[in-house]
Amino acid sequence: MSNSKLYKGSLNTIILKLLNEQDKMYGYEITQKVKALTKGELNITEGALYPALHKLEAEGLLDVEVAKVDNRLRKYYKLTETGTKETANKLNELAEYIKTMQALVSPKLA
Template sequence: MKPSNLYKGSLTTIILKLLNENDKMYGYEITQKVKQITKNELQLTEGALYPALHKLEAQGLLGVEVVKIGNRVRKYYRLTEVGTKVTVKKLAELESYIRNMRALVNPKFRDE
């Protein structure tokens, strides 16, 4: 299945959740983790990921640590204190959305 606009709307939450679970990650690592978790169904492109990371950094939700590895420079992203609070809120919103969509699409899954 190809990714759709539904995934694009969840990109921020996906990034925040992964960073919440993994302390710090660099961009390529995030793309690989998403591929692994979704069994290659969702593949983040650099064109989608890096603008989202930069936006989250500008909003004060992510901090960046630059590490030189040999001749390469790697930027690690981690949640700020504000980012951690926003992550909790976004995950709760997503869980509510999923629960409501499940009820609409298949009413037998509705919470009693």
């Protein structure tokens, strides 16, 4: 991610959350979706995205399928049952983290 190192630890959560909403997505689609949702504020770099996707796949959180689109093969990622459960856990963890950070940086808002 080029914008900030602060986002780096949340990359897996971002991917899981998007897949939770979209059923299945391919790598390029994920980068474009994040860009659109954050109005260009957050760019997931390709160099970080694919290692993260492959790691999540190895952990059994993602399943893959390949389809022929136009004149090429496209690899889609989708959540497994474990992945869906893990998404909920990760989102809870992230919410807790945001709450803690808010309490630290702006105590009045917390």
